[in-house]
Amino acid sequence: MTTQIFSALTAVGLLCYGLQLWSIRAAAQKQENNEGIQTDYTPPISILKPLKGLDDNLFDNLESFCHLDYPRYELIFALQDMNDQAYKVAQKVKNKYPGKDIRIVAKRCNAGLNPKVNNLMAAYDAAKYEYILISDSNVQAGRQYLKSTVAPMNDPAVGLVSNLIEGVGGRTAGSVLENLHMNSFVMGSVCFLDKFLKLPCVVGKSMLMRKKDLEAIGGLHGVKDVLAEDYLLGKKMSESGKRVVLSPYRIQNVNHYWGIKKFLNRHTRWGKLRWKIGGTKYVLELAANPVFTSAMPLFILGPVRPAIMLALFTSMLKIAGDLYIGKETGTGMHPLSYLLVPLKDILIGLIWFVPIFSQGVAWRGNKYIIGKDSVLSPYTVSRSLAWKYRIVNSIRERFA
Amino acid sequence: MLLCDFHIHTTYSDGSVELGRVIDLYGQAGFDVIAITDHVVNGDNLLGKLAQRFRFSVMGDNFDEYMADVQQQARRAWDKYGMLVIPGVEISKNHISIDMSAHILVLDVKEFIPACMSYEKIFLEAKRQDAITVACHPHHLSDNSRDTLYLWNNRDKYARHIDAWEIANRDDVFNVISLKKYHYIANSDFHKPRHLYSWKTLLNCKKDVESVKQCIRHNKGVAITLFRN
Numbered sequence: 001m002t003t004q005i006f007s008a009l010t011a012v013g014l015l016c017y018g019l020q021l022w023s024i025r026a027a028a029q030k031q032e033n034n035e036g037i038q039t040d041y042t043p044p045i046s047i048l049k050p051l052k053g054l055d056d057n058l059f060d061n062l063e064s065f066c067h068l069d070y071p072r073y074e075l076i077f078a079l080q081d082m083n084d085q086a087y088k089v090a091q092k093v094k095n096k097y098p099g100k101d102i103r104i105v106a107k108r109c110n111a112g113l114n115p116k117v118n119n120l121m122a123a124y125d126a127a128k129y130e131y132i133l134i135s136d137s138n139v140q141a142g143r144q145y146l147k148s149t150v151a152p153m154n155d156p157a158v159g160l161v162s163n164l165i166e167g168v169g170g171r172t173a174g175s176v177l178e179n180l181h182m183n184s185f186v187m188g189s190v191c192f193l194d195k196f197l198k199l200p201c202v203v204g205k206s207m208l209m210r211k212k213d214l215e216a217i218g219g220l221h222g223v224k225d226v227l228a229e230d231y232l233l234g235k236k237m238s239e240s241g242k243r244v245v246l247s248p249y250r251i252q253n254v255n256h257y258w259g260i261k262k263f264l265n266r267h268t269r270w271g272k273l274r275w276k277i278g279g280t281k282y283v284l285e286l287a288a289n290p291v292f293t294s295a296m297p298l299f300i301l302g303p304v305r306p307a308i309m310l311a312l313f314t315s316m317l318k319i320a321g322d323l324y325i326g327k328e329t330g331t332g333m334h335p336l337s338y339l340l341v342p343l344k345d346i347l348i349g350l351i352w353f354v355p356i357f358s359q360g361v362a363w364r365g366n367k368y369i370i371g372k373d374s375v376l377s378p379y380t381v382s383r384s385l386a387w388k389y390r391i392v393n394s395i396r397e398r399f400a
Numbered sequence: 401m402l403l404c405d406f407h408i409h410t411t412y413s414d415g416s417v418e419l420g421r422v423i424d425l426y427g428q429a430g431f432d433v434i435a436i437t438d439h440v441v442n443g444d445n446l447l448g449k450l451a452q453r454f455r456f457s458v459m460g461d462n463f464d465e466y467m468a469d470v471q472q473q474a475r476r477a478w479d480k481y482g483m484l485v486i487p488g489v490e491i492s493k494n495h496i497s498i499d500m501s502a503h504i505l506v507l508d509v510k511e512f513i514p515a516c517m518s519y520e521k522i523f524l525e526a527k528r529q530d531a532i533t534v535a536c537h538p539h540h541l542s543d544n545s546r547d548t549l550y551l552w553n554n555r556d557k558y559a560r561h562i563d564a565w566e567i568a569n570r571d572d573v574f575n576v577i578s579l580k581k582y583h584y585i586a587n588s589d590f591h592k593p594r595h596l597y598s599w600k601t602l603l604n605c606k607k608d609v610e611s612v613k614q615c616i617r618h619n620k621g622v623a624i625t626l627f628r629n
Binding site: 060095 | 421425427428430593594627
């Protein structure tokens with residue numbers, strides 16, 4: 001009976017996964033069709049790059065934005081202070097391209113609790129063009145990135161354009177797991193929501209907007225105290241009557257030297273975000289993880305033949321599917337790395353439960369409590385829980 | 401100030417990252433000056449023989465290849481990142497007793513220096529090549545297995561030959577160096593990517609080999625910093 005229940009759940013999960021594959025393939029074909037298109041619509045753009053610390057391949061990431069095939073754009077590197085490790089890298093990129101319109105804005109801002117938004121505020125004030133592109137420091141873009149991304153903006157009804165992200169690189173187990181997840185679950189979910197549910201799913205790593213549209217929905221100040229500023233900007237833009245468009249042009253999130261801990265930390269944080277934003281819809285995510293549901297009978301019944309067969313069959317299907325996505329999108333991951341897909345899905349299945357019990361998030365050296373719609377509040381230890389933290393801290397200190 | 405790391409290993413000895421990737425790792429992080437310093441291990445005892453057998457050491461027969469590779473990567477690092485790469489070696493005299501063991505960085509090395517030579521000869525040879533000599537992790541480390549105390553125990557004899565001492569190595573700080581007022585630098589002793597985040601040297605000088613060497617020798621405008629992300 002247990003095996004049958006989980007087999008049915010796995011079948012549902014595989015169906016969802018099939019739809020995700022379909023939507024990713026459609027997006028990949030759309031990009032291929034768009035690649036040759038020449039557009040005359042090239043308004044000047046201010047690219048805002050919030051920097052904090054060293055991301056993998058930071059120099060190359062920033063440098064890739066100096067090679068964009070676009071007539072007029074400025075690049076603003078935004079930091080909270082000049083002692084940030086990224087400042088030196090930004091300075092080197094600026095020095096290497098003296099002919100490019102690059103500025104470094106290092107200004108401390110404590111307007112809100114979201115450090116990325118704090119970082120962006122001074123850069124936003126310094127931006128001289130009407131179109132602003134918020135682009136994270138851990139992404140790399142190809143030469144046609146701006147032309148492809150700005151094209152939908154030719155329609156005044158469009159208020160925000162974001163891009164698909166693919167994970168590339170991977171020299172450690174943590175990075176490989178991260179890239180596998182980015183290229184299957186994350187990319188699949190974004191494409192699925194866009195294609196089948198027509199829901200605006202904004203990925204904050206790349207967001208293009210007009211200043212007047214952003215200001216009409218409250219500007220950056222309106223999202224200074226939420227963790228999911230990208231989701232909220234998309235939601236507000238949509239509510240204001242402007243369309244939110246997902247550009248099929250993919251940008252690369254380079255992950256080379258991630259540890260397993262960093263991978264788990266990021267997806268626990270993102271899980272908490274989705275739990276606070278999606279509410280009960282978050283439950284569907286577990287059903288959409290066929291590898292995890294197919295492995296449940298193994299945990300419950302032990303290694304009996306039907307349970308082993310179900311888990312093996314589902315894992316092989318998932319590996320084949322992810323390998324297909326990798327080939328279709330050209331992420332360049334080593335074929336053997338896809339053998340880690342079942343392990344990754346089981347880890348993701350396990351950390352799915354964490355958001356239900358914990359509201360704390362750690363992000364770029366800051367700790368917060370996350371509330372409904374990802375509203376942040378400072379992390380404070382309540383008296384009733386203080387003993388727990390004292391014990392944990394004393395154990396940590398001993399180990400250190 | 402130039403952000404520097406003068407103690408880096410690659411797969412030419414016991415590092416886990418190959419040379420090209422090490423250059424990229426440091427270049428991507430905005431470093432100004434680095435030195436590649438793979439081990440040259442003494443082959444006159446069992447420990448050294450094993451290290452040489454398993455290729456955890458640069459040897460006489462592959463030294464030219466090592467130097468050519470470092471110089472080629474140095475050109476690439478300069479063109480791409482504006483980062484100066486100095487060729488070097490870590491002469492590693494390993495013995496069972498930590499009191500007999502010592503590691504010496506030779507920066508801007510030109511010719512192979514066998515590690516089985518006597519300390520005096522090594523220092524003289526380094527001086528002949530106009531290289532900089534640095535006493536590595538000269539005191540007790542938090543990880544006791546790598547302790548090399550010979551130079552510190554015999555400092556009265558050798559201090560005049562040594563251009564600088566490592567006052568900090570990866571996560572360890574050796575306050576005895578400052579108490580003795582010896583010339584100092586701080587390095588990562590890089591073997592794995594996570595070692596990028598460790599103690600480093602800041603130099604206030606021009607970004608060329610001679611100025612960097614002068615700055616270390618005179619030890620003016622030298623600071624150390626704990627490089628964290």
